[in-house]
Amino acid sequence: MKMAIDHSDDRKRVTITINKNQYLAIEGEIFLETAIREHIDIPHLCYEKSLEPYGACRLCMVEIVTCGKTEMTPACTIRVHNGLEILTDTPDIVKHRSMLFELYLSEAPKSEIIKEMAAKYGVTRTRFLKKIVHDDPLMGKCILCGLCVRVCNEIMGTSAIHFINRGPYTVVNTPFFEENPACAGCSACASVCPTNAIIFEDLDGQRIMKSWSDTHIALARCEVCGKHFAPEKLLQATYAKLNPGLIEHIKKICPPCRGKEIARKEIRGMNPR
Amino acid sequence: MKIQSPEDLEQIRKSGLAKIHPGHVRIGVGTSSCGIAVGGLELYDRMRDIIQKEGYTISLVKTGCIGYCKEEPIVSVSIPGKALVLLHKVSVHDAERILSLSLSGEVPEDLALCKVTDWDHITGTLVYGDGFEHIPDYGDVQFFKHQKKVILRDSGFINPEDIDEYIAIGGYRAAFQALTNMTPDAVIDEVKKSGLRGRGGAGFPAGLKWEITKKAPGEEKFIVCNADEGDPGAYMNRNEMESDPHMLMEGLLIGAYAMGVHEGLIYIRAEYPLAIERLMIALDQARGLGLLGKNILNTGFDFDIQIAIGAGAFVCGESTALVASIEGKIGRPRLRPPRLTDKGVWGRPTDLNNVETWCNVPVIIHKGAGWYAGIGAKGNTGTKVFSLVGKVDNVGMVEVPLGTSLNTIIYDIGNGGAEGKAVKAVQTGGPSGGCIPARLFDTPVDFENLNHVGTMMGSGGLVVMDEDTSMVDIARYFINFASSESCGKCVPCREGLKHLLLILNRIMAGKGTETDIEVLKSLSDTIVKTSLCGLGQTAPNPVLTTLKYFGEEYERLLSTEV
Numbered sequence: 001m002k003m004a005i006d007h008s009d010d011r012k013r014v015t016i017t018i019n020k021n022q023y024l025a026i027e028g029e030i031f032l033e034t035a036i037r038e039h040i041d042i043p044h045l046c047y048e049k050s051l052e053p054y055g056a057c058r059l060c061m062v063e064i065v066t067c068g069k070t071e072m073t074p075a076c077t078i079r080v081h082n083g084l085e086i087l088t089d090t091p092d093i094v095k096h097r098s099m100l101f102e103l104y105l106s107e108a109p110k111s112e113i114i115k116e117m118a119a120k121y122g123v124t125r126t127r128f129l130k131k132i133v134h135d136d137p138l139m140g141k142c143i144l145c146g147l148c149v150r151v152c153n154e155i156m157g158t159s160a161i162h163f164i165n166r167g168p169y170t171v172v173n174t175p176f177f178e179e180n181p182a183c184a185g186c187s188a189c190a191s192v193c194p195t196n197a198i199i200f201e202d203l204d205g206q207r208i209m210k211s212w213s214d215t216h217i218a219l220a221r222c223e224v225c226g227k228h229f230a231p232e233k234l235l236q237a238t239y240a241k242l243n244p245g246l247i248e249h250i251k252k253i254c255p256p257c258r259g260k261e262i263a264r265k266e267i268r269g270m271n272p273r
Numbered sequence: 274m275k276i277q278s279p280e281d282l283e284q285i286r287k288s289g290l291a292k293i294h295p296g297h298v299r300i301g302v303g304t305s306s307c308g309i310a311v312g313g314l315e316l317y318d319r320m321r322d323i324i325q326k327e328g329y330t331i332s333l334v335k336t337g338c339i340g341y342c343k344e345e346p347i348v349s350v351s352i353p354g355k356a357l358v359l360l361h362k363v364s365v366h367d368a369e370r371i372l373s374l375s376l377s378g379e380v381p382e383d384l385a386l387c388k389v390t391d392w393d394h395i396t397g398t399l400v401y402g403d404g405f406e407h408i409p410d411y412g413d414v415q416f417f418k419h420q421k422k423v424i425l426r427d428s429g430f431i432n433p434e435d436i437d438e439y440i441a442i443g444g445y446r447a448a449f450q451a452l453t454n455m456t457p458d459a460v461i462d463e464v465k466k467s468g469l470r471g472r473g474g475a476g477f478p479a480g481l482k483w484e485i486t487k488k489a490p491g492e493e494k495f496i497v498c499n500a501d502e503g504d505p506g507a508y509m510n511r512n513e514m515e516s517d518p519h520m521l522m523e524g525l526l527i528g529a530y531a532m533g534v535h536e537g538l539i540y541i542r543a544e545y546p547l548a549i550e551r552l553m554i555a556l557d558q559a560r561g562l563g564l565l566g567k568n569i570l571n572t573g574f575d576f577d578i579q580i581a582i583g584a585g586a587f588v589c590g591e592s593t594a595l596v597a598s599i600e601g602k603i604g605r606p607r608l609r610p611p612r613l614t615d616k617g618v619w620g621r622p623t624d625l626n627n628v629e630t631w632c633n634v635p636v637i638i639h640k641g642a643g644w645y646a647g648i649g650a651k652g653n654t655g656t657k658v659f660s661l662v663g664k665v666d667n668v669g670m671v672e673v674p675l676g677t678s679l680n681t682i683i684y685d686i687g688n689g690g691a692e693g694k695a696v697k698a699v700q701t702g703g704p705s706g707g708c709i710p711a712r713l714f715d716t717p718v719d720f721e722n723l724n725h726v727g728t729m730m731g732s733g734g735l736v737v738m739d740e741d742t743s744m745v746d747i748a749r750y751f752i753n754f755a756s757s758e759s760c761g762k763c764v765p766c767r768e769g770l771k772h773l774l775l776i777l778n779r780i781m782a783g784k785g786t787e788t789d790i791e792v793l794k795s796l797s798d799t800i801v802k803t804s805l806c807g808l809g810q811t812a813p814n815p816v817l818t819t820l821k822y823f824g825e826e827y828e829r830l831l832s833t834e835v
Binding site: 103106165 | 803
């Protein structure tokens with residue numbers, strides 16, 4: 001039996017079957033997590049461990065086998081239980097995945113990541129009309145997985161961006177496509193984006209969220225080296241959650257300078273004059 | 274006054290009866306949306322002005338729709354001791370004549386559609402009288418002859434804005450019976466035994482859903498009425514709410530009692546202003562009589578209903594999107610499970626049923642499950658209201674027992690194609706359904722048989738197409754609808770439907786190829802199998818059924834260029 005579980009984790013282990021092979025898995029975890037850990041390739045675009053499963057990209061569709069019957073379900077919505085049986089690469093799944101990749105290729109024609117993912121399934125061209133948007137703030141790469149919206153809302157608690165319009169006209173941006181003062185410039189959206197569609201730039205003491213209606217956020221300057229290092233608003237929001245003593249210690253100093261400072265103190269401590 | 278005893282209810286029943294049989298002439302003008310659209314309100318206003326000016330002793334009321342929308346505005350004339358006469362296609366110019374003739378015990382026979390000597394409201398019977406030998410009986414009118422009115426039993430006869438009239442024909446007696454003489458479990462049992470299935474389209478056993486909600490852990494729960502009827506060509510729910518809102522209230526009250534729920538919601542689309550208005554009136558009147566609110570009917574049971582108005586999205590008829598919309602969030606479906614019965618409105622267990630499902634409840638309690646199960650077919654009990662529209666001669670609301678064939682509905686009741694044209698197909702189930710060709714019209718209309726021919730019951734819209742209709746265009750129309758109503762969350766629905774539409778446009782423009790047909794099929798298959806919610810999973814049905822039954826129409830449009 002194959003296993004790749006961290007044994008310091010004391011959650012209950014169960015046996016599941018993936019593509020006719022048996023694996024140990026953690027009861028209650030999301031099946032997609034199991035598959036990722038076991039290096040079973042299931043493409044996915046809208047799943048992020050720290051967020052609620054969303055089930056929008058539909059690429060992780062697998063087949064659950066119950067009593068000999070199969071049912072197609074997204075892997076990000078299946079909870080592991082003992083005896084779970086999954087097929088991840090039946091001809092049916094591959095057929096539908098390939099079609100979905102064609103749709104993605106037409107929706108985000110500029111995304112190299114989508115091209116690479118699709119190529120693994122032998123999909124190198126799309127039969128569908130490519131979506132061309134002039135001056136697209138998301139560079140023709142957005143696949144509307146909603147990760148940026150959800151991380152901004154659920155984790156940062158900011159809700160600076162959201163879906164606008166519906167159906168094929170859906171886009172993500174700030175309200176009314178205007179600069180949004182609510183944005184803290186944390187750029188969590190950009191780091192979570194699976195297709196690198198979100199762009200921002202730090203320029204002259206400002207962070208400019210180019211994808212989000214050019215929202216400008218002031219950057220704080222390091223008191224030691226004088227370089228700009230983090231959005232002021234984000235720092236304030238972070239300080240509000242720390243205990244005051246700690247804040248005094250780290251305030252207004254960029255991480256490299258803080259590192260140097262700590263190192264200096266340590267050295268002084270070792271060599272008392 | 275708050276109703277606290279059977280005597281109280283009886284007293285209101287009598288005063289309501291005095292409104293229906295006032296001892297002088299009573300005239301009802303059909304003022305549901307269909308009647309209003311062809312001048313019902315102008316007619317009503319004209320009659321009211323004349324009555325005031327001349328000082329006539331005539332009761333003039335607004336009534337709901339009797340179902341024969343093609344013949345609106347329909348006016349009912351009730352002369353004491355004589356049969357109720359329905360006049361059709363009445364114009365404002367007829368107002369004077371109708372009023373003055375009625376005072377002398379006559380009706381303009383040239384306008385007469387039919388007469389009703391007595392009417393079975395199921396919860397009670399009204400006897401009008403005889404006379405008017407030359408006017409055909411209600412039962413002899415082709416449009417009415419093959420129908421069985423259970424849900425629409427009161428529509429067109431009573432004033433929907435007056436609770437007394439609903440009580441007059443036995444309304445709220447079932448609620449009284451349930452709350453005072455039955456245990457909640459007995460009520461659920463009765464609904465289960467009746468075999469009532471969800472009328473929103475999926476056909477899930479209603480009693481079972483009630484039971485699941487009741488057993489779900491948690492004190493605070495909700496019941497919700499889904500009145501977000503959005504299928505093109507479907508207006509059954511609108512008519513039910515406009516013509517007989519208290520039937521819905523009573524159904525909700527009985528359901529709330531059975532499930533032990535104290536908060537009800539009606540989620541209704543903003544496009545139904547008249548239904549909203551009449552529901553509001555009905556709510557106020559029911560509260561006034563102690564049929565909603567605290568200590569209902571002196572039983573100690575509390576229940577009230579709020580109205581939540583949608584913001585115009587078809588997808589909000591999907592249960593999880595509906596809940597999101599009620600909570601003020603963007604109307605997008607979420608993954609299921611959890612089902613609403615576990616985690617619905619504000620995270621609490623929620624029972625969601627369609628308007629018509631709730632409307633069935635009072636008669637089930639009043640007449641008993643056995644009576645109800647005797648209507649329709651095995652496994653498909655009761656009646657279903659359909660809106661028969663499109664290129665059919667008799668357009669209107671049709672109520673028939675489940676299991677009735679499409680032939681009966683379209684030819685016997687609908688009188689075939691409009692203007693003598695041949696009927697080619699019928700679309701059932703709105704954009705989620707499919708087109709059934711005329712050669713399959715012997716298909717009984719029930720949940721399973723419609724699925725079998727590739728379509729679905731849906732909420733009850735029947736859109737008839739005649740020989741002139743291009744089936745490819747029909748498919749394009751429905752795909753365009755579904756695509757523009759897609760919420761945009763999952764890619765097969767958002768992008769897939771868009772490309773289906775582009776391909777259909779290309780075919781309609783004469784530029785399609787054989788390859789396009791293949792892509793239509795395979796793309797439809799992926800959309801059906803991989804979409805997140807019911808909208809996407811069923812949206813390609815119009816394409817798939819028209820390809821299956823009318824493939825030659827696609828072939829004919831294909832480009833001949835090589």
